[in-house]
Amino acid sequence: MISPKYSYGWKENLQISISAPFHLNHGEHPVGRFSGTMPGNPEAEALLAWRFLHKLTGVATRNEATFYLGGSATTQSLPRTDGPPLEREPNVYGALAAAHISRRYYLSAGAGYEHYGQWSSGKLDHQSDSLLTSVVIGWRPPFLDHDYPKPDLRFFWETTGDRIGRAWRDATATATTAGGGGGHIHEALIRQSASGSSDVIVLPNSGGKGIYSGPTFLLTYRNMAFQSGFLVSLWDQRNGTQPAERFQAVVGVSYFFFGGKR
Amino acid sequence: MSVLRRVALAGLLLGVTPLHAEYLRIQMRVYGLDCELCARGVSASIQRLNGVKSVDVSLKRGSVDIALKPGNTFKMSDLRKRIRENGFRSMEATVTAVGQFNGSKFEVLGSGESYDVSSPDSKSDTPVEATFEVR
Numbered sequence: 270m271i272s273p274k275y276s277y278g279w280k281e282n283l284q285i286s287i288s289a290p291f292h293l294n295h296g297e298h299p300v301g302r303f304s305g306t307m308p309g310n311p312e313a314e315a316l317l318a319w320r321f322l323h324k325l326t327g328v329a330t331r332n333e334a335t336f337y338l339g340g341s342a343t344t345q346s347l348p349r350t351d352g353p354p355l356e357r358e359p360n361v362y363g364a365l366a367a368a369h370i371s372r373r374y375y376l377s378a379g380a381g382y383e384h385y386g387q388w389s390s391g392k393l394d395h396q397s398d399s400l401l402t403s404v405v406i407g408w409r410p411p412f413l414d415h416d417y418p419k420p421d422l423r424f425f426w427e428t429t430g431d432r433i434g435r436a437w438r439d440a441t442a443t444a445t446t447a448g449g450g451g452g453h454i455h456e457a458l459i460r461q462s463a464s465g466s467s468d469v470i471v472l473p474n475s476g477g478k479g480i481y482s483g484p485t486f487l488l489t490y491r492n493m494a495f496q497s498g499f500l501v502s503l504w505d506q507r508n509g510t511q512p513a514e515r516f517q518a519v520v521g522v523s524y525f526f527f528g529g530k531r
Numbered sequence: 532m533s534v535l536r537r538v539a540l541a542g543l544l545l546g547v548t549p550l551h552a553e554y555l556r557i558q559m560r561v562y563g564l565d566c567e568l569c570a571r572g573v574s575a576s577i578q579r580l581n582g583v584k585s586v587d588v589s590l591k592r593g594s595v596d597i598a599l600k601p602g603n604t605f606k607m608s609d610l611r612k613r614i615r616e617n618g619f620r621s622m623e624a625t626v627t628a629v630g631q632f633n634g635s636k637f638e639v640l641g642s643g644e645s646y647d648v649s650s651p652d653s654k655s656d657t658p659v660e661a662t663f664e665v666r
Contacts, residue, residue, distance in 0.1 A: 281616050325562035325620040328593030370565050372590065416591045417574075421567035489567045525568060527575035 272307050282320040289313040291345050300347065300475075301399035301433040304519075305364055305379050306337065310396070311345030316362070329372040337364040337381065351474055355436055357396040358386040364401075372414060375407025375423065393439035393469045397476045400432040420490040427500060428482040429517075435508060436475040440468040477507035481517050494523040553641045554582075554605045555660065557597045559624035561614055564593055573617045580609055606642045607665070627662045631655050637663065 272290035303309035316339035346354035364381025385396040485498025582603025638645040
């Protein structure tokens with residue numbers, strides 16, 4: 270997945286970000302949140318971050334807590350083997366994160382919930398809601414504790430947990446396509462939709478739970494930041510016949526514009 | 532508008548020849564600077580303030596060292612505001628400025644800012660250069 274993202278520091282404690290991830294090859298994985306500030310689905314997301322707690326406790330030391338609120342709309346359909354792509358509706362996302370930061374250590378914990386709506390197209394397809402939790406411990410070794418302006422390298426150990434609900438599909442739409450889809454309709458649970466107007470099929474090969482953990486790093490120099498990491502699966506309980514997600518890897522490049530008023 | 536600050540230490544008077552009133556140098560402690568990008572951001576932001584000649588940020592000391600151009604109209608209040616807007620907290624500072632003593636105040640005339648001083652009351656008719664600490 271590739272995810273361009275633009276963030277703008279609007280006020281001291283207010284930031285707005287726009288990201289638009291898209292899949293190059295989705296594979297067969299549960300669809301949850303990619304990170305606290307980035308969707309895991311191909312959708313355009315606007316995210317407002319409000320740092321409501323910001324205590325500067327000393328030289329190079331601070332405690333902070335941030336509330337995130339975002340909304341997004343689908344930009345790309347994800348293929349499924351059990352039928353046509355789901356017609357996913359826009360979603361809302363809320364998260365809370367807190368961190369302690371110093372020159373030597375970094376500690377943060379957070380959780381976010383993403384909820385997909387069912388209100389616009391008249392179809393009852395529903396993408397799974399998801400919960401993402403994260404704990405990050407960071408360390409800057411003394412021998413890398415250089416003064417500005419030198420490259421700044423920090424190492425982290427990240428552990429994430431996600432819980433993704435089962436998606437469901439409009440039963441009437443499935444009935445017309447199931448013959449050619451070769452899917453798993455016979456395995457599906459059928460239940461009444463929230464509106465009570467029609468039935469939906471809960472997709473057995475969707476959603477699940479998992480915990481991932483591993484090392485990452487962040488290197489900043491001048492206006493650039495490079496980050497990368499490799500998280501392995503500690504626990505993977507995917508619903509149905511979805512393949513196990515054995516690892517997660519990320520590579521990120523950021524450029525910072527230090528513009529502003531005179 | 533006059534801005535009053537506590538001056539913990541009376542300044543070292545370096546001369547009594549007539550000078551333009553202005554800030555010359557500010558060494559300020561800043562809380563919260565913990566990364567290279569933080570330093571770069573606050574440095575770039577201060578650099579855009581009127582009259583700033585150079586900015587030197589130290590992450591290890593948690594400080595910014597600002598040299599100012601001659602004839603500037605720089606204000607300490609603008610500096611503190613700029614640091615706050617970048618998400619950091621300005622703390623005590625060692626200031627070198629040209630101004631006039633007026634009773635228990637040292638007035639940096641070009642800026643409209645003045646500082647309470649703990650030295651005996653004095654009055655100077657001509658601007659003098661002084662270095663003092665501001666909390």
